[in-house]
Amino acid sequence: MxxxxxxxxxxxxxxxxxxxxxxxxxxxxxxxxxxxxxPPVEPRTVFALGLNYADHAKELAFKAPEEPLAFLKGPNTFIGHRGQTRRPADAAYMHYECELAVVIGKKAKNIKKEEAFNYVSGYTIANDYAIRDYLENYYRPNLKVKNRDTCTPIGPWLVDAEDIPDPSNLAIKTYVNGKLTQQGNTKDMIFGIADLIEYFSSFMTLSPNDIILTGTPEGLADTAVGDEIITEIEGIGKLVSTIVGDDIFTENGDHLKITNNGRD
The missing domain is CATH 2.30.30.370 (FAH)
Incomplete structure (x- = not known):
């Protein structure tokens, strides 16, 4: 469902x-x-993976990591389907990141990868925008890159795990204003879903509505104010978001003048 x-x-x-x-x-x-x-679930602890696709690491001239490169994201970052993501006026390069998002369904501690999928409730799509010029380095993305308000649309659907027979073989696509700019497949992850659940649960307890963002393949491109970005994952759907500028925010930047779908 x-x-x-x-x-x-x-x-x-x-x-x-x-x-x-x-x-x-x-x-x-x-x-x-x-x-x-x-967002189709209210995110709890959110783990995000860096350089989890070999082609993406190569694209950035990095060697593949030997263990997961993970960082945490706050709930303020998440917005829903058809939402608006702010591009600050000083940003020189802001790109999308289409990612399979794995939602944990029950408490998990010290889980072996052979049992890992028993702890997944479902899957959704995340678009984890990043501003390249804010980045200190790819091994340690700083808070300003990955925890900005509105920087991560997620959705539209949470698809039940039983309805995705093989989450390790799903086509990934991104379109900018209707033009295909990114293609990949979840089979190319360096650390698969089961590996990640085993890894995280080995040192901390996972809980329902924890989310693992599993990284993005190669094919990133700069986006501009007004661009419509569609991130698509096979069997899950299409997540639409729009890039907006500073002009629609209040002077102190604390509150949006408009929100999803242009509603006040």
Whole structure:
């Protein structure tokens, strides 16, 4: 099943896909464009992987890492499908990162990789935007690169794990204004999903709604204000986001003047 969380008629609703529409938990059918899409789960601890695709590491002239290069992301970074991500005026190079997001479904500690998929509730798509000129180095992405407000659209759907028979062989694509700019496959991960669950759970307890962002393949490109970015993963869907500039924010930058879908 494809599940979502949306805001509609003044409330937040669980929803599911139903013949091209959204069916709210109370039975109402609504059009996808008539809701504000939220992250399909409320993120708890979020692990993000750097250089987890060999072609991407090569693209950046790095050798493949010998153990996972991971960092944490705060909940402030996440926005929903059809959301808007801010590109600061001083950014020289800001690129997308289409990533398979693995959602943990139950408490996990010291899990062996042979049992790892028993602890996955489902999968979604993340687009973990990065501003290259804020980056100190790829081995230690700083907070300013990966924890900016609105920098990580996620969704639109959480697809149940049983509906994705082989998450280790899914096509990945990114489009900028309709032009295909990135192609890859999850089979090219250096550290697969089971390896990552075994690794993280070996030194900390994983909990429901923890999320692992598994990295991005090669094919990154700069994005500009006004660009529409579509990140797509086979069997999960298409996540749409738009790049916006500083002009739609208040002078002190604390509050958006507009939010998802242009609603106040």
């Amino acid at each position: 494809k599940r979502a969380r949306v805001a509609y008629a003044g409330a937040v609703h669980p929803a599911s896909e139903y013949h091209g529409q959204l069916q709210l938990a109370d039975g109402r059918l609504v059009k996808e464009q008539d809701v504000v899409w939220l």
